[in-house]
Amino acid sequence: MNIKKISLLTVGDEILIGQIVDTNSAWLGEKLSALGIIPQSLISVGDNQDKITETLTLLTEQNDLVIMTGGLGPTKDDITVKSIADFLKTPLIFNEIVYERIKTIFEKLQRPLSPSHKQQCYLPEGVEILHNSMGTAPGMLFKVRQCLLVSLPGVPYEMKAIMEEEVIPKILMPALHETMLQETFVVAGKGETEIEDSLKDTIQQMPDYFSVAYLPGLGQVRLRLTARGNFASEILEKQFAGFSENVSSVLGSSLIGKGDTNLETVIGGFCNSYSLKIGTLESCTGGRVSARLASVAGASAYYTGGIIAYTNEIKNRIVGVPDNILNTYGAESEETVKSMVENGIKVLDVDVAVAISGIAGPTGGSPEKPVGTVWIAVGNSTNVETRLLKFGKKREQNITLATQAALNILRLFLLKYYVTEAEK
Amino acid sequence: MNIKKISLLTVGDEILIGQIVDTNSAWLGEKLSALGIIPQSLISVGDNQDKITETLTLLTEQNDLVIMTGGLGPTKDDITVKSIADFLKTPLIFNEIVYERIKTIFEKLQRPLSPSHKQQCYLPEGVEILHNSMGTAPGMLFKVRQCLLVSLPGVPYEMKAIMEEEVIPKILMPALHETMLQETFVVAGKGETEIEDSLKDTIQQMPDYFSVAYLPGLGQVRLRLTARGNFASEILEKQFAGFSENVSSVLGSSLIGKGDTNLETVIGGFCNSYSLKIGTLESCTGGRVSARLASVAGASAYYTGGIIAYTNEIKNRIVGVPDNILNTYGAESEETVKSMVENGIKVLDVDVAVAISGIAGPTGGSPEKPVGTVWIAVGNSTNVETRLLKFGKKREQNITLATQAALNILRLFLLKYYVTEAEK
Numbered sequence: 001m002n003i004k005k006i007s008l009l010t011v012g013d014e015i016l017i018g019q020i021v022d023t024n025s026a027w028l029g030e031k032l033s034a035l036g037i038i039p040q041s042l043i044s045v046g047d048n049q050d051k052i053t054e055t056l057t058l059l060t061e062q063n064d065l066v067i068m069t070g071g072l073g074p075t076k077d078d079i080t081v082k083s084i085a086d087f088l089k090t091p092l093i094f095n096e097i098v099y100e101r102i103k104t105i106f107e108k109l110q111r112p113l114s115p116s117h118k119q120q121c122y123l124p125e126g127v128e129i130l131h132n133s134m135g136t137a138p139g140m141l142f143k144v145r146q147c148l149l150v151s152l153p154g155v156p157y158e159m160k161a162i163m164e165e166e167v168i169p170k171i172l173m174p175a176l177h178e179t180m181l182q183e184t185f186v187v188a189g190k191g192e193t194e195i196e197d198s199l200k201d202t203i204q205q206m207p208d209y210f211s212v213a214y215l216p217g218l219g220q221v222r223l224r225l226t227a228r229g230n231f232a233s234e235i236l237e238k239q240f241a242g243f244s245e246n247v248s249s250v251l252g253s254s255l256i257g258k259g260d261t262n263l264e265t266v267i268g269g270f271c272n273s274y275s276l277k278i279g280t281l282e283s284c285t286g287g288r289v290s291a292r293l294a295s296v297a298g299a300s301a302y303y304t305g306g307i308i309a310y311t312n313e314i315k316n317r318i319v320g321v322p323d324n325i326l327n328t329y330g331a332e333s334e335e336t337v338k339s340m341v342e343n344g345i346k347v348l349d350v351d352v353a354v355a356i357s358g359i360a361g362p363t364g365g366s367p368e369k370p371v372g373t374v375w376i377a378v379g380n381s382t383n384v385e386t387r388l389l390k391f392g393k394k395r396e397q398n399i400t401l402a403t404q405a406a407l408n409i410l411r412l413f414l415l416k417y418y419v420t421e422a423e424k
Numbered sequence: 425m426n427i428k429k430i431s432l433l434t435v436g437d438e439i440l441i442g443q444i445v446d447t448n449s450a451w452l453g454e455k456l457s458a459l460g461i462i463p464q465s466l467i468s469v470g471d472n473q474d475k476i477t478e479t480l481t482l483l484t485e486q487n488d489l490v491i492m493t494g495g496l497g498p499t500k501d502d503i504t505v506k507s508i509a510d511f512l513k514t515p516l517i518f519n520e521i522v523y524e525r526i527k528t529i530f531e532k533l534q535r536p537l538s539p540s541h542k543q544q545c546y547l548p549e550g551v552e553i554l555h556n557s558m559g560t561a562p563g564m565l566f567k568v569r570q571c572l573l574v575s576l577p578g579v580p581y582e583m584k585a586i587m588e589e590e591v592i593p594k595i596l597m598p599a600l601h602e603t604m605l606q607e608t609f610v611v612a613g614k615g616e617t618e619i620e621d622s623l624k625d626t627i628q629q630m631p632d633y634f635s636v637a638y639l640p641g642l643g644q645v646r647l648r649l650t651a652r653g654n655f656a657s658e659i660l661e662k663q664f665a666g667f668s669e670n671v672s673s674v675l676g677s678s679l680i681g682k683g684d685t686n687l688e689t690v691i692g693g694f695c696n697s698y699s700l701k702i703g704t705l706e707s708c709t710g711g712r713v714s715a716r717l718a719s720v721a722g723a724s725a726y727y728t729g730g731i732i733a734y735t736n737e738i739k740n741r742i743v744g745v746p747d748n749i750l751n752t753y754g755a756e757s758e759e760t761v762k763s764m765v766e767n768g769i770k771v772l773d774v775d776v777a778v779a780i781s782g783i784a785g786p787t788g789g790s791p792e793k794p795v796g797t798v799w800i801a802v803g804n805s806t807n808v809e810t811r812l813l814k815f816g817k818k819r820e821q822n823i824t825l826a827t828q829a830a831l832n833i834l835r836l837f838l839l840k841y842y843v844t845e846a847e848k
Contacts, residue, residue, distance in 0.1 A: 014639050016463045018454030019608070019648070021445055025468075030442030039440045041475065044449075044466035047637070051464065058482075109814070114617045134818070155640065157821065215443060280711075280732070286718025287704075287711030290732045294710020297786050297819050305738040308704070308714045310729040314772065318731075318742070348738065362721050395721050 003148075003175040005040050005063040006032060009055060011071040011080050012154060013046045024069050024159055030215070031163060035172060036180045036228060047071060052083040060147040067167070070154030072120075072137040080151060081140075085124040088142060092122040095138075098129060102136045130166040134158045139166060180228040181240045185247060186256040187223060188263060188408040192216045195223060195251070202246045210243060218397065219404030220256075220263075223247070253415060256408075263407035264292045264299075270414040271302035273423060278410070279348035280306030281319055281340040283331060283357040284374060288403040304350050309340070315357075319343050332357050332369055334386045337377035341384050354378045354410045356402055361395045374402045378413040385413060427572075427599040429487040430456060432466045433479060435495035435504050436578060439468045448493050448583055455587065459596060460604035460652065471495065476507040484571040491591070494578030496544075496561040504575060505564075509548040512566065516546040519562075522553060526560045554590040558582045563590060604652040605664040609671060610680040611647060612687060612832040616640045619647060619675070626670045634667060642821065643828030644680075644687075647671070677839060680832075687831035688716045688723075694838040695726035697847060702834070703772035704730030705743055705764040707755060707781040708798060712827040728774050733764070739781075743767050756781050756793055758810045761801035765808050778802045778834045780826055785819045798826045802837040809837060 008028055014020045025042050032039055040063060045051045052071075059066045071080030085092050099121040106113045120137060123129075130139030130150070137153040139162040150167055152159045187195055192214045203212055209229050215222040225247060227240045248255055257266050271278055280290045290306045293299055309315040312326050320343035321336055329335040340355035358374030365371035372391035377384055389405055391398045415424065432452055438444045449466050456463055464487060469475045476495075483490045495504030509516050523545040530537045544561060547553075554563030554574070561577040563586040574591055576583045611619055616638045627636055633653050639646040649671060651664045672679055681690050695702055704714045714730045717723055733739040736750050744767035745760055753759040764779035782798030789795035796815035801808055813829055815822045839848065 013462060013637055014648075015450070016453050016466060017457035018450040018452065019639065019646075021447055021450040023445055026439075026442040026445040028442065029440050033441035038437060038470060040469070041479070042440060042468035045464070046462055055465065114621060116617050116620065134821075157642075213441075213443070282711075285715075286723070286727075287706075287714030287730065287732070288718075290711030291709075291715050294712075294732070294734065295820065295823065299710070300734055300788075303710075303734055305734040305742075306711065306732040307742075308711070308718070308730040308732070310718065310724055310727055314729040318729075318771065347742065349741075364724075396719065399719065 003064045003172065004037070006037055006065045006067065007040045007059045007063045008042045009059060009066060009068040010042075010044045010154070011047065011052060011068065011083075012044075015044045015070075016046050024154065024156055027156070027160065028067060028069075028163070031168070034182060034224070035168070035176060036226075037176075047079055049079055049083045049086065052080065053087045056084070056087045056144075056149070060144040060149060063147055065148045065150065065171070068149065068151045069159050072151065072153040081123060084140070084142065084149070084151060088124055088126070088144065090125040093125050095121050095123045095127070095129070098123065098138050101138075105136060130162050132158055132162050133165060134161040141171070179233045179236055180226065181236060182224060182226045183240075183244050184259055185223040185225070185251060186258070186261055187221045187251055187254050188219065188256050188404065188411075190221065190254045192221050195221055195254075198250055199223075199247065202243070202250055205246075206243055207239070210240075218400045219408070223251075253412060256411070262292075263404070263411055264296050267293065267407065267411050267414065268296045268299060268302060270411070270419055270423075272298075274414075274418045276352055276414070276418065277302055277304050277350040279304050279344060279350035279353045281344040281353060281355040282306060282308050283310060283315070283355075284360045285356045285399055285403050285406065286310065288399055289354065289356060289406050292403060292407060304348050306348065307344065315340065318347070320347060330369070332359055332373055332375055334375055334377075334388070337375040338379075338384050338386055341377045341379040345379070345381060352378065352380045352410070352413065354406050356406045358389075358398070358402055360398045360402075361393055372398050374398070374405070376402070376406050376409050378406075378410050380417065383417065385409070427488045427596065428461070429464050430461055430489045430491065431464045431483045431487045433476075433483060433490060433492040434466075434468045434578070435471065435476060435492065435507075436468075437470045439494075440470050448578065448580055451580070451584065452491060452493075452587070455592070456596075457604070457606070459592070459600055461600070471503055473503055473507045473510065476504070477511045480507070480511045480568075480573070484568040484573060487571055489572045489574065489595070492573065492575045493583050496575065496577040505547060508564070508566070508573070508575060512548055512550070512568065514549040517549050519545050519547045519551070519553070522547065522562050525562075529560060554586050556582055556586050557589060558585040565595070603657040603660055604650065605660060606648065606650045607664075607668050608683055609647040609649070609675060610682070610685055611645045611675055611678050612643065612680050612828065612835075614645065614678045616645050619645055619678075622674055623647075623671065626667070626674055629670075630667055631663070634664075642824045643832070647675075677836060680835070687828070687835055688720050691717065691831065691835050691838065692720045692723060692726065694835070694843055694847075696722075698838075698842045700776055700838070700842065701726055701728050701774040703728050703768060703774035703777045705768040705777060705779040706730060706732050707734060707739070707764075707779075708784045709780045709823055709827050709830065710734060712823055713778065713780060713830050716827060716831060728772050730772065731768065739764065742771070744771060754793070756783055756797055756799055758799055758801075758812070761799040762803075762808050762810055765801045765803040769803070769805060776802065776804045776834070776837065778830050780830045782813075782822070782826055784822045784826070785817055796822050798822070798829070800826070800830050800833050802830075802834050804841065807841065809833070 015022050071078045128141040135158040140151040142149040210227045213224045287308050293303045315321045321339040325335045337355040341353045344353040355377045361371035374389045377386045391401050439446050552565040559582040564575040566573040634651045637648045717727045739745045745763040749759050761779040765777045768777040779801045785795035798813045801810045815825050
């Protein structure tokens with residue numbers, strides 16, 4: 001079966017009334033476009049059976065695949081299953097396999113199974129189950145004339161698991177023919193425009209079946225290089241490897257890595273390679289740097305811990321920043337973050353430490369130190385490097401940008417003082 | 425004119441490929457539902473003229489008002505104007521009023537007017553201009569048989585300005601009749617099914633113009649109560665207040681708060697009310713609890729700081745957990761988290777502290793302490809309460825659930841020992 005036209009359908013009043021932003025569709029759109037298919041359309045409808053049926057009728061006529069999300073939970077406002085059954089004109093049948101799976105999950109959790117969970121096992125006749133490794137609501141696959149219909153739960157991590165473990169490998173990949181090569185470059189410390197300017201020459205040399213897309217985030221840009229063609233794949237692969245190499249070399253040390261990576265994973269890799277112990281001393285980021293380092297599986301091998309020194313008293317008494325530094329220069333100063341690193345290394349007994357102190361806002365700014373002023377220091381027992389950053393007025397954004405900057409400065413420090421040429 | 429059915433249409437490849445999340449539609453949905461109208465559907469299509477025409481044909485047949493956003497800027501991929509003209513089968517005519525306005529803006533900015541800006545002044549015949557106070561692209565209003573069609577620029581602040589200054593006061597307000605009341609209850613520590621079961625009797629007593637929807641998240645559920653009717657609003661308001669009161673009372677202490685709130689905000693409010701200083705001692709959550717507490721603007725008034733004791737050495741040397749406790753019971757034990765709180769209160773010099781230690785996974789589990797085992801303690805100088813939780817196998821999910829549980833247990837501790845009846 002060849003899949004060329006795909007549309008997305010989300011079900012749930014919460015999207016229509018703007019209570020939640022539809023990040024599921026954005027994620028699906030990105031996944032599909034990475035596979036070379038731009039969705040035809042994206043439709044959201046409410047928890048309204050007539051509207052769902054009407055939209056399914058239209059979409060299954062116009063597409064090769066319709067991916068529907070939402071409305072599969074155990075409570076009564078979830079009417080997707082009933083709508084699909086009515087649309088297909090099939091009865092709901094109790095599915096023993098789904099029931100046994102839900103029973104096993106609840107036995108493990110030592111929690112009782114409620115009647116509404118049993119209700120969840122009545123599914124339209126002829127359904128093919130798509131395994132949900134993250135929850136109780138199963139994904140469902142149906143064939144509607146010439147179109148495939150996939151129904152997924154709306155909970156993002158459940159939807160993503162079924163897409164990645166079932167829909168993409170088992171339905172989409174076999175249906176796509178064209179050769180497509182793709183690589184994602186994760187870049188930190190440079191904006192989209194700056195990256196675009198630096199790559200101008202490289203991009204001009206590319207044939208027209210190459211394309212570059214930018215996916216900007218806070219303090220990070222992902223650049224996606226794609227090549228597609230239906231000619232001999234060795235030629236395409238060789239060309240692709242060449243341009244990929246060129247892009248890497250232009251990006252230089254601003255390139256964190258390729259594919260599905262991030263700063264904390266790269267830092268973890270360096271620490272493991274060179275047996276480094278690292279620690280954190282945080283003020284305005286309030287634990288965000290630590291939380292990102294600790295989010296990596298196996299982080300306990302190199303991440304020793306940290307101190308969240310939100311007050312001057314903790315900076316002084318636990319971290320060991322001298323009172324005279326705090327009094328003379330203030331908490332948000334080069335001297336303070338330098339002292340946090342120097343003392344923090346001893347207190348935490350680590351090889352390398354990073355310290356962050358700044359004014360996240362919305363209050364606390366002054367003409368000399370406006371909201372968004374952030375000092376970062378990274379160092380070991382012999383070298384400490386510091387950096388002043390100036391962000392904007394929004395607290396959440398300032399914390400995220402400061403966290404991202406601190407991790408990137410830590411990565412660059414490890415690159416400079418520890419990482420061998422061979423690993424670069 | 426009576427407006428009952430509204431649909432939203434967004435134009436632009438960037439939404440379909442997931443490059444940007446469609447926050448415009450979420451904003452519009454919220455505005456419209458606040459006015460008592462839940463949009464019928466929300467459709468996104470790419471920069472594709474056929475697809476736009478086809479969708480406009482369908483939507484203008486089914487609705488009283490279609491609000492279209494995106495694709496009005498001066499760059500070449502913005503094809504909305506051309507699509508509307510073709511759909512209406514009218515020519516594009518140079519609009520002098522729009523041109524004069526754009527010219528004035530550019531004269532003020534002392535910048536030259538480019539040919540693409542002049543191009544922007546060719547608009548479909550019969551258009552009614554909706555003034556854009558924030559930019560050059562005008563909003564447009566058309567009448568298509570029985571339906572109104574509004575086209576707005578995709579730039580969020582321009583779209584919002586035209587909605588608030590033109591569409592809502594001049595088109596929507598005069599056309600609306602029905603009353604709608606709505607309240608969101610944020611609940612922690614209970615699953616969707618458990619909440620639904622406990623509310624069964626209350627929901628059964630509600631008239632059929634009341635509805636309840638559940639919006640589940642990790643470790644948190646939002647419940648939305650809605651009532652709508654076109655009779656005297658005092659009666660509806662009184663009924664609504666009664667049922668809202670019933671729901672609150674059934675939810676009891678699992679109700680964090682109403683509307684746009686979360687655990688860290690509620691905890692912050694309690695700390696401010698009772699002048700409490702709080703601190704964190706984290707192992708497996710690695711700074712996530714701290715980061716959430718510190719994310720609240722003004723948190724420095726009550727959040728003193730914390731220690732991320734990722735290793736036993738830090739638990740012992742900095743927090744002060746005795747070696748014999750760590751050696752006898754292990755890091756993930758009731759004794760350890762209790763000692764972390766008892767010692768942490770002194771080390772951080774706070775009134776109340778929360779401690780978390782567990783096995784986030786994917787490795788590190790054992791038959792006695794499988795991955796997902798988490799101990800949490802909360803206490804002050806006289807009382808320490810502990811709790812054992814068992815989550816699943818996924819690291820990220822375990823950390824998020826442990827963080828949410830720790831904050832909820834901290835909230836319940838503050839409720840029990842500090843919050844007066846009056847504030848409850």
